[in-house]
Amino acid sequence: MYHKEKSIQIKNSASALYNNLSVLRIAPRRLTYFTVVHANVVNMVSASWDGLNYSHRQLQSKEPNVATSTSLIMQAAFCVLPSRELLVITSQKGIQMYESDGSIMVYWHALDTPETPSEVNYVPAQAVFARGISAVWENYICVGVSSGSILVFDVPSKGSNITLSEVLEEHKESITDIASECSGSQQCIADLVSADDGGNLCVWKSGEEFQLLNKIPGFDMSCSSVKLWKGTVVAGYGTGQIRLYEAVTGILHAEVNAHARWIYSLDIAPFSGLLLSAAEDSLVRVWHLTVSQETNSVEVAHLHNECVTDTQICGARFCDGDGYAFAVTGYDLSEIIRYTQT
Amino acid sequence: MSARTLPLVFVNLGGEMLYILDQRLRAPIASEDTSDKGVWSERDRRRVLNDVTATLFGPSFVDELLKPQQLYSHRTLKTVLTRLAHASIMRLNPASMDRLYELTTMAVKHQVLLCPRPKDLLLVSYNHIDAVRDFVRDSPAVLNQVDQAHRRIIEVYSSMSEGELQLLRQTLLVFFQDMHVRVSLFLKSKIQNPGNGRFALPTSGPVPHGTEVPGLIRTFDRRGREVRRSEFPPGGSYSRPAGGGSFGLHGARGTLLGTNTYAANRPEETLASRASAQTGDAPNPLAKEELNLLARLMGSMGAQDGAGAEGAFRISMFSPDDEEQEAGTSKEAEAFEVISIQATQVGCRWSSHLLSITRTKQNALMLKAAFVPQPVPSLFCILHRQRDMLVFCSAQDEHVASELAQIAGQFSGAEEQAENPCGNKGDDLLAMMDDL
Numbered sequence: 001m002y003h004k005e006k007s008i009q010i011k012n013s014a015s016a017l018y019n020n021l022s023v024l025r026i027a028p029r030r031l032t033y034f035t036v037v038h039a040n041v042v043n044m045v046s047a048s049w050d051g052l053n054y055s056h057r058q059l060q061s062k063e064p065n066v067a068t069s070t071s072l073i074m075q076a077a078f079c080v081l082p083s084r085e086l087l088v089i090t091s092q093k094g095i096q097m098y099e100s101d102g103s104i105m106v107y108w109h110a111l112d113t114p115e116t117p118s119e120v121n122y123v124p125a126q127a128v129f130a131r132g133i134s135a136v137w138e139n140y141i142c143v144g145v146s147s148g149s150i151l152v153f154d155v156p157s158k159g160s161n162i163t164l165s166e167v168l169e170e171h172k173e174s175i176t177d178i179a180s181e182c183s184g185s186q187q188c189i190a191d192l193v194s195a196d197d198g199g200n201l202c203v204w205k206s207g208e209e210f211q212l213l214n215k216i217p218g219f220d221m222s223c224s225s226v227k228l229w230k231g232t233v234v235a236g237y238g239t240g241q242i243r244l245y246e247a248v249t250g251i252l253h254a255e256v257n258a259h260a261r262w263i264y265s266l267d268i269a270p271f272s273g274l275l276l277s278a279a280e281d282s283l284v285r286v287w288h289l290t291v292s293q294e295t296n297s298v299e300v301a302h303l304h305n306e307c308v309t310d311t312q313i314c315g316a317r318f319c320d321g322d323g324y325a326f327a328v329t330g331y332d333l334s335e336i337i338r339y340t341q342t
Numbered sequence: 343m344s345a346r347t348l349p350l351v352f353v354n355l356g357g358e359m360l361y362i363l364d365q366r367l368r369a370p371i372a373s374e375d376t377s378d379k380g381v382w383s384e385r386d387r388r389r390v391l392n393d394v395t396a397t398l399f400g401p402s403f404v405d406e407l408l409k410p411q412q413l414y415s416h417r418t419l420k421t422v423l424t425r426l427a428h429a430s431i432m433r434l435n436p437a438s439m440d441r442l443y444e445l446t447t448m449a450v451k452h453q454v455l456l457c458p459r460p461k462d463l464l465l466v467s468y469n470h471i472d473a474v475r476d477f478v479r480d481s482p483a484v485l486n487q488v489d490q491a492h493r494r495i496i497e498v499y500s501s502m503s504e505g506e507l508q509l510l511r512q513t514l515l516v517f518f519q520d521m522h523v524r525v526s527l528f529l530k531s532k533i534q535n536p537g538n539g540r541f542a543l544p545t546s547g548p549v550p551h552g553t554e555v556p557g558l559i560r561t562f563d564r565r566g567r568e569v570r571r572s573e574f575p576p577g578g579s580y581s582r583p584a585g586g587g588s589f590g591l592h593g594a595r596g597t598l599l600g601t602n603t604y605a606a607n608r609p610e611e612t613l614a615s616r617a618s619a620q621t622g623d624a625p626n627p628l629a630k631e632e633l634n635l636l637a638r639l640m641g642s643m644g645a646q647d648g649a650g651a652e653g654a655f656r657i658s659m660f661s662p663d664d665e666e667q668e669a670g671t672s673k674e675a676e677a678f679e680v681i682s683i684q685a686t687q688v689g690c691r692w693s694s695h696l697l698s699i700t701r702t703k704q705n706a707l708m709l710k711a712a713f714v715p716q717p718v719p720s721l722f723c724i725l726h727r728q729r730d731m732l733v734f735c736s737a738q739d740e741h742v743a744s745e746l747a748q749i750a751g752q753f754s755g756a757e758e759q760a761e762n763p764c765g766n767k768g769d770d771l772l773a774m775m776d777d778l
Binding site: 015016017092125126176196238239241251252253254256260285296297298307309310311 | 343344345346410455458459460503504505506508509511512513515516519520522535540541542543545549550552553554555556557558559560561562564566572574575576577578580
């Protein structure tokens with residue numbers, strides 16, 4: 001069904017982080033951007049569709065005008081809003097937003113660290129970081145924090161006047177991933193889902209004030225990657241299972257014993273309903289989802305496996321909305337492996 | 343990321359180090375300083391293992407480790423491990439220490455990578471502790487220290503969730519990233535691929551606890567009743583999980599990861615071939631926090647000079663031929679780093695020279711005087727700890743050496759005259775510690 005294409009070499013290897021690959025397709029310029037996180041650096045590659053031109057860029061996580069501060073990056077993701085596209089990078093220190101080509105940083109938000117007691121080099125026992133990035137509706141970008149909070153940023157259609165609009169406090173454990181659907185004009189009942197280290201899922205309706213529509217409890221097992229499609233939450237867990245829930249009601253539609261190890265990445269191609277799952281067991285699997293909103297039923301069919309030998313996969317994404325091609329990254333691997341439909 | 347990595351890092355790296363020391367000290371070794379070139383006595387071997395274990399599991403050291411910390415660089419870690427190794431009558435030369443570090447880090451990288459679930463990292467650590475207990479079983483005092491440390495570790499880690507332990511594991515994986523040193527023992531047992539140095543990840547075997555064997559899709563109706571089952575090809579041959587392991591002070595751990603794989607093997611097989619990919623140590627000067635951590639860890643290990651110095655056995659732990667080969671090539675090869683330091687003129691008895699210090703591939707320091715107005719019988723360098731300063735002076739006669747040391751102490755108030763223009767201060771500091 002898929003065959004392997006020529007890989008894209010990147011400057012550094014990928015770190016073992018959830019959802020460690022982000023892809024942005026720029027049709028007018030016949031380019032695709034890829035980002036992969038390596039420790040405290042984001043490697044960006046711009047690949048032309050004819051496969052002839054590749055250009056590279058590296059971004060570090062640091063506060064503006066502070067030369068010595070770099071910190072480990074947890075995630076980098078493209079956020080597509082109707083009016084603009086931004087690259088959001090989250091780290092131990094804070095959240096940065098760049099223009100999608102990585103050329104200019106438009107916003108920096110420092111994370112609150114807990115009040116430090118008298119000791120000079122105090123390090124809190126609980127790790128502090130931001131993780132989980134998603135654009136939602138017309139003008140919001142949501143970012144999760146290790147405390148369980150979700151920061152909602154209001155993004156104007158241009159310029160750097162980005163403001164923190166709301167902080168959603170519902171999760172008690174570190175946020176792992178956030179996903180949305182219906183970005184732009186299309187209206188949905190639920191348009192945002194957030195997941196945490198306890199496997200708990202929160203379903204939201206975005207707006208000037210975000211509304212919590214539903215909470216789906218976890219089983220003390222981390223949900224590392226989550227997607228929302230046609231009102232269905234697709235969640236991947238540390239046990240290797242994928243579960244499909246009806247977002248608004250929390251009804252379990254299907255459960256797949258998908259992988260033998262921790263799932264690190266899920267992606268959905270919205271126009272075709274293809275689902276991609278990747279885990280530490282070296283396997284990437286392609287599935288087909290059928291969601292019938294009239295009968296409220298969901299079906300999952302397995303289509304294809306790819307094995308990346310001796311590699312714990314940490315990122316997998318479709319390169320287009322139909323799922324014609326997908327890309328994969330693995331821990332310690334300095335390349336982005338690509339597959340295309342035959 | 344995770345602020346809880348240090349205790350597990352030291353238990354595992356320290357444990358691996360003890361396995362290797364135990365194995366190498368059983369082998370016949372040519373010792374440089376001692377007259378009898380034979381096997382280490384059982385008594386001496388036990389003494390080395392006891393001394394290192396007592397330092398590694400000493401209460402104040404464990405105290406420091408248990409404080410929430412970021413995990414710093416390989417350089418800091420290597421320094422502390424060097425001190426640990428030298429907490430005994432044994433002295434390793436820098437080349438041996440480098441090899442030892444490579445071996446131990448690759449072993450722990452393998453264990454961390456292959457942990458079926460993040461919680462198993464604790465089982466791996468406890469395997470190390472169990473084995474160390476066995477090494478020191480004849481010394482009740484040290485055994486007690488190990489037990490105490492183990493209890494404290496259990497207390498801290500048993501309350502961590504799987505998600506937090508995965509973050510810890512991810513932090514360790516960032517630390518070990520890009521290390522692909524070929525280890526002959528691993529190559530032989532097919533754990534590591536000779537071609538790219540990557541560890542072999544099997545797509546078969548038992549799944550971890552809490553995971554189901556892949557291959558099943560279940561669909562439910564709105565009332566939660568299962569309405570359909572279908573299977574798919576898992577692409578590997580998996581089986582149900584094996585028996586669980588004990589997370590307590592004792593008990594079978596249920597995994598071989600972290601056990602002593604050297605015990606059954608001959609000493610030659612612990613050679614690490616020359617590192618192909620160097621670890622990506624960012625060339626930053628040692629961060630202030632890092633230096634502070636280093637100081638605290640070293641301080642908590644207790645006085646080093648006492649027992650060690652006089653009866654010290656200097657050994658070259660790995661094949662001397664290897665090193666000679668290296669020494670040969672490095673003479674022709676370009677120096678790795680050249681640091682120029684202007685020496686301070688101290689009083690009228692010393693002459694000051696512009697010296698160049700070259701770091702060879704074995705990380706040794708070669709000193710060359712660039713301008714020598716008169717013969718240089720000996721070169722002394724003083725490491726001034728508080729000021730991060732290296733002072734190089736040449737002295738006309740020997741008794742002057744002791745005065746140099748006194749004067750170094752007087753530098754605390756004096757104006758800094760030496761310049762340390764370029765190069766990596768942290769590098770020099772640590773390189774000197776190796777040679778002390």
